[in-house]
Structures are given as structure tokens and as C-alpha cells.
Amino acid sequence: MDSQAPYPKIELHVHLEGTIRPECLLEIGRRNDYPLPADTVEGLGALYEFRDFDHFIEVWILVTNALRRADDFRQVVLDYAAEARGHGAVYLEGIFSPIERTWRGVDWDEIFGGYCDGAEEARELYGVEVRLTPDITRSAPIEDALKMVQYAVKYRDRGIVGVGLGGEEALFPPEPFEPAFREARDGGLGSVPHAGEVVGPESVWGALRALGPVRIRHGIRAVEDPALMRELRARGIVLDVCPISNLRTRAVLSPDRHPLPRLIENGIPCSISTDNPAMFDTDLTRDHELATSFGSSPRSLYESALAGVLCDAETKTRLEAIGDSYGWPGRS
Ligand SMILES: [Zn+2]
Numbered sequence: 115m116d117s118q119a120p121y122p123k124i125e126l127h128v129h130l131e132g133t134i135r136p137e138c139l140l141e142i143g144r145r146n147d148y149p150l151p152a153d154t155v156e157g158l159g160a161l162y163e164f165r166d167f168d169h170f171i172e173v174w175i176l177v178t179n180a181l182r183r184a185d186d187f188r189q190v191v192l193d194y195a196a197e198a199r200g201h202g203a204v205y206l207e208g209i210f211s212p213i214e215r216t217w218r219g220v221d222w223d224e225i226f227g228g229y230c231d232g233a234e235e236a237r238e239l240y241g242v243e244v245r246l247t248p249d250i251t252r253s254a255p256i257e258d259a260l261k262m263v264q265y266a267v268k269y270r271d272r273g274i275v276g277v278g279l280g281g282e283e284a285l286f287p288p289e290p291f292e293p294a295f296r297e298a299r300d301g302g303l304g305s306v307p308h309a310g311e312v313v314g315p316e317s318v319w320g321a322l323r324a325l326g327p328v329r330i331r332h333g334i335r336a337v338e339d340p341a342l343m344r345e346l347r348a349r350g351i352v353l354d355v356c357p358i359s360n361l362r363t364r365a366v367l368s369p370d371r372h373p374l375p376r377l378i379e380n381g382i383p384c385s386i387s388t389d390n391p392a393m394f395d396t397d398l399t400r401d402h403e404l405a406t407s408f409g410s411s412p413r414s415l416y417e418s419a420l421a422g423v424l425c426d427a428e429t430k431t432r433l434e435a436i437g438d439s440y441g442w443p444g445r446s
Pocket residue numbers: 127129280308331389
């Protein structure tokens with residue numbers, strides 16, 4: 115076996131809008147006649163350089179407003195599937211935030227149809243299984259959240275497997291979204307909200323009580339509350355941890371303070387993801403390098419992620435077989 119080949123990875127926390135590299139943005143901008151502040155890959159690359167969270171939000175708005183048509187959403191999935199495959203990805207659950215796009219006049223079916231087309235083609239073209247988990251935007255009214263869930267259920271047989279909650283955690287707690295997550299669960303979708311990234315344990319408790327999650331995106335601040343860690347362990351909830359994102363946003367101030375090792379020591383399964391790789395200057399290999407530098411084995415990270423996937427049983431069995439047959443480095 116080629117020792118340089120990346121080991122297999124499962125990524126469960128990646129915002130597709132945050133994967134758009136400058137080359138892809140230029141192409142979409144030209145196609146849609148959307149004015150960009152630079153017209154070269156180098157120029158856009160400089161703009162992408164991560165400075166602070168406010169600048170990240172500016173870049174996020176600039177990039178996401180370029181997305182207008184089904185073909186744009188489709189391309190975003192395909193480009194990221196190709197990138198992630200280069201880092202060993204065999205399965206991804208991609209997040210997208212449709213509510214903000216509909217506020218800009220883009221049609222729901224254009225968004226869902228485009229992303230689902232991309233997911234199907236990613237399997238055919240690159241052999242990467244892609245499933246989708248649209249995020250409810252926390253600042254949105256409940257009517258928009260319920261509408262999004264309707265579309266998520268409508269597209270369930272085209273690759274939508276869950277519904278998340280994202281955006282400004284400090285300003286918008288999870289509880290008001292309880293009805294939307296109930297609808298999603300009744301419609302056969304998993305609940306995969308963000309919580310415990312910038313807000314402490316109360317945000318994770320709120321998500322546990324109100325949203326019935328099967329996984330939590332981030333969830334790292336659970337480390338501050340032993341009772342919460344016991345609860346997560348008892349429920350078998352997987353945390354989708356993004357170590358480099360946490361450093362970029364300063365949710366964690368330095369690598370040696372990252373809570374990942376303590377969460378794992380406390381028996382909580384943690385998967386590893388990039389969050390917004392293009393905008394946070396990371397990729398799946400670098401996030402795994404940081405995670406394994408804390409002492410986790412690649413195989414244990416794969417198994418933890420596998421415990422949280424929302425795909426059908428047949429696909430999950432195939433992913434298990436990939437993990438079982440791979441010649442993992444080290445003794446695990
Ligand atoms: Zn996220």
C-alpha cells in the first residue's frame with residue numbers, strides 16, 4: 115500500500131458555502147455577472163486571507179451572494195467533493211444555509227435541487243458519498259425555519275438526511291426552534307444543530323432538551339460541565355469538532371488548550387471536520403493532523419464519525435467495511 119495515500123476520512127461538519135475556493139468563486143461570479151472585488155485568483159486569494167471573525171462574515175456574505183442558480187450550488191458540491199477526496203474523504207455531510215439565499219430572491223427548489231444534483235454527481239464522478247444537512251439560520255423567524263424543514267423533507271430521497279441550526283449562537287438560543295426540529299424528526303430527518311462553540315454548556319443543554327439531536331456541531335464547551343459530558347456519553351451523541359476553525363475564530367486560544375483530548379477521555383465520540391475550509395485556511399488533512407497530534411488515532415476518529423452518520427444502513431455498512439479493511443497506521 116502507498117504509505118503516502120491519505121487514510122479514509124468521514125467529514126460531518128462542513129459548510130459548503132465555506133468550501134468555495136477563489137477559482138470556483140471567479141467562475142460563478144463571471145457566469146452570474148456578479149461583481150467581485152478582484153478578477154484574478156490571486157486577488158481573491160488575498161481577500162480570503164483570514165484576519166478575524168468580522169472579516170470572515172464579510173467574505174461569507176460576498177461569496178454566498180454570488181450563488182444564484184442550481185448550477186452554482188451543484189458546482190460547489192462537486193468542487194468540494196473533488197477536494198475532499200484528495201484528502202481521503204469517503205463520506206461527507208455537507209451543510210448549506212438556504213434561508214439567507216431565499217431572502218435574496220433565490221427559489222427554494224433552485225437551491226435544494228442544485229445541491230442534491232451535486233451530491234448525486236459527486237458519487238458518480240468522484241466516488242464520494244455526499245449527504246446534505248441544511249441549516250436553519252438562527253436569526254430567521256420560525257416561519258422560515260418551518261418552510262426550510264418542508265423542503266428538507268421534500269428532498270429527503272435525494273440526499274437530505276438532517277437539519278441543523280447555525281449562525282449567531284450568542285444572540286439566538288435553540289429553544290424557539292423546537293417546533294421546526296420536531297417537524298424534521300417526524301419527517302425522518304436527523305437533528306444536527308450547532309451548540310457549545312461560543313456559548314457555554316447551557317447552549318448544549320438547550321439543544322439537547324429542545325431539539326432532540328443525534329449529533330452536535332462543535333459542542334466543545336461541554337467540557338466545562340461534567341454532568342453534561344455524562345449526558346452526551348449516555349446518549350451516544352457525537353460531537354463534530356473542527357479544531358482549526360476553533361483556533362481561527364478564537365473559540366479556543368491555542369492548540370494546547372483544545373478540549374478535544376478531554377472530551378475523548380470522557381468517552382464522548384468526536385468526529386473531525388473543517389467547518390469552512392476555504393475561509394479558515396484549512397483542509398481535511400490539516401485538521402486531522404492537529405487532531406491526531408492530541409493523541410487520537412486516525413482509526414478511532416473514523417469510527418467515531420461512523421457512529422454519527424445519518425445515511426442509510428447499506429451505505430453505513432459500506433463505510434464500516436472501508437474502515438475494517440484499511441491498513442491503518444500504528445497499532446490501531
Ligand atoms: Zn459550522
